[in-house]
Amino acid sequence: xxxxxxxxxxxxxxxxxxxxxxxxxxxxxxxxxxxxxxxxxxxxxxxxxxxxxxxxxxxxxxxxxxxxxxxxxxxxxxxxxxxxxxxxxxxxxxxxxxxxxxxxxxxxxxxxxxxxxxxxxxxxxxxxxxxxxxxxxxxxxxxxxxxxxxxxxxxxxxxxxxxxxxxxxxxxxxxxxxxxxxxxxxxxxxxxxxxxxxxxxxxxxxxxxxxxxxxxxxxxxxx
Amino acid sequence: xxxxxxxxxxxxxxxxxxxxxxxxxxxxxxxxxxxxxxxxxxxxxxxxxxxxxxxxxxxxxxxxxxxxxxxxxxxxxxxxxxxxxxxxxxxxxxxxxxxxxxxxxxxxxxxxxxxxxxxxxxxxxxxxxxxxxxxxxxxxxxxxxxxxxxxxxxxxxxxxx
Numbered sequence: 581x582x583x584x585x586x587x588x589x590x591x592x593x594x595x596x597x598x599x600x601x602x603x604x605x606x607x608x609x610x611x612x613x614x615x616x617x618x619x620x621x622x623x624x625x626x627x628x629x630x631x632x633x634x635x636x637x638x639x640x641x642x643x644x645x646x647x648x649x650x651x652x653x654x655x656x657x658x659x660x661x662x663x664x665x666x667x668x669x670x671x672x673x674x675x676x677x678x679x680x681x682x683x684x685x686x687x688x689x690x691x692x693x694x695x696x697x698x699x700x701x702x703x704x705x706x707x708x709x710x711x712x713x714x715x716x717x718x719x720x721x722x723x724x725x726x727x728x729x730x731x732x733x734x735x736x737x738x739x740x741x742x743x744x745x746x747x748x749x750x751x752x753x754x755x756x757x758x759x760x761x762x763x764x765x766x767x768x769x770x771x772x773x774x775x776x777x778x779x780x781x782x783x784x785x786x787x788x789x790x791x792x793x794x795x796x797x798x799x800x801x802x803x
Numbered sequence: 804x805x806x807x808x809x810x811x812x813x814x815x816x817x818x819x820x821x822x823x824x825x826x827x828x829x830x831x832x833x834x835x836x837x838x839x840x841x842x843x844x845x846x847x848x849x850x851x852x853x854x855x856x857x858x859x860x861x862x863x864x865x866x867x868x869x870x871x872x873x874x875x876x877x878x879x880x881x882x883x884x885x886x887x888x889x890x891x892x893x894x895x896x897x898x899x900x901x902x903x904x905x906x907x908x909x910x911x912x913x914x915x916x917x918x919x920x921x922x923x924x925x926x927x928x929x930x931x932x933x934x935x936x937x938x939x940x941x942x943x944x945x946x947x948x949x950x951x952x953x954x955x956x957x958x959x960x961x962x963x964x
Binding site: 619704705707 | 853882883885886913914915937938942964
């Protein structure tokens with residue numbers, strides 16, 4: 581597999597799995613606005629995943645659906661940050677904000693890629709992600725504005741920080757640290773990143789659920 | 804043989820699947836129409852990548868060209884060339900009349916939440932700018948929800964992208 585396909589699949593798997601996790605708030609978010617917000621963000625992320633899978637599928641001679649749904653858990657390239665099941669509000673906001681901050685750094689690099697398809701798709705994704713970032717930053721600021729919120733966010737960010745570093749390649753991690761510390765106005769731990777390629781047990785559970793309808797249909801069914 | 808002008812006219816009859824008051828041409832998603840070797844090529848720039856209407860739009864375009872007695876290929880262009888700035892003045896007027904506040908123009912710098920929380924957004928019902936952001940996200944990817952303090956009516960605001 582080429583480096584390009586590997587990159588496309590890493591991006592697509594991040595967006596698909598996080599999109600799925602975001603959609604877990606549909607119907608049960610703390611209030612209606614957030615139900616709508618997380619559902620809409622999920623729809624955007626899964627839309628990005630589809631476009632990225634289509635580019636990868638053209639190289640691999642397969643389809644976006646087969647890449648999204650028919651691989652084994654070990655074949656996924658997503659960062660463990662997006663795999664974690666964290667149906668708790670401060671952790672959800674911490675993951676959302678850490679991911680979107682890392683994603684902005686990554687898309688900023690990809691926008692200048694010499695590969696016109698990758699540069700184009702990164703620029704287009706970035707326009708939509710701007711709304712996700714504003715939403716995430718609004719929530720971080722809201723949590724930081726009370727003692728209770730600040731302490732819950734701190735616990736969640738400290739737990740997820742090694743995972744957040746693992747979203748990015750080595751050379752981009754210092755920029756993530758700089759941006760995160762600037763907003764939180766505190767230092768974050770010097771820790772090893774949880775790298776891609778290692779999977780949390782939650783990924784297999786997620787894929788089991790996500791593909792259950794597809795697996796129940798006769799092979800070759802058209803959707 | 805069909806001409807590009809005829810194709811544009813036919814495409815202008817296709818309503819947006821989710822906001823049928825405006826056409827695909829008003830929405831600015833058709834970047835180019837070319838005719839070569841007897842086939843029509845439509846360069847299509849999707850709006851939001853997760854929009855479920857994108858496939859319907861493509862099917863409708865193919866059917867319209869078929870109705871002109873020609874065959875078409877739709878080339879999907881995924882880059883930054885579609886923006887809400889591509890919505891035509893006529894399209895913006897139709898949006899407002901249907902109760903959707905049209906998107907403000909793109910700004911040169913980074914889009915900031917504080918701008919969206921400001922009151923530079925006009926209510927499509929009563930034209931007051933005394934409106935506030937209620938939710939960055941709405942019923943479809945392309946819309947936010949605002950509330951008009953003057954006529955006490957929530958309304959859908961097209962996002963700028």
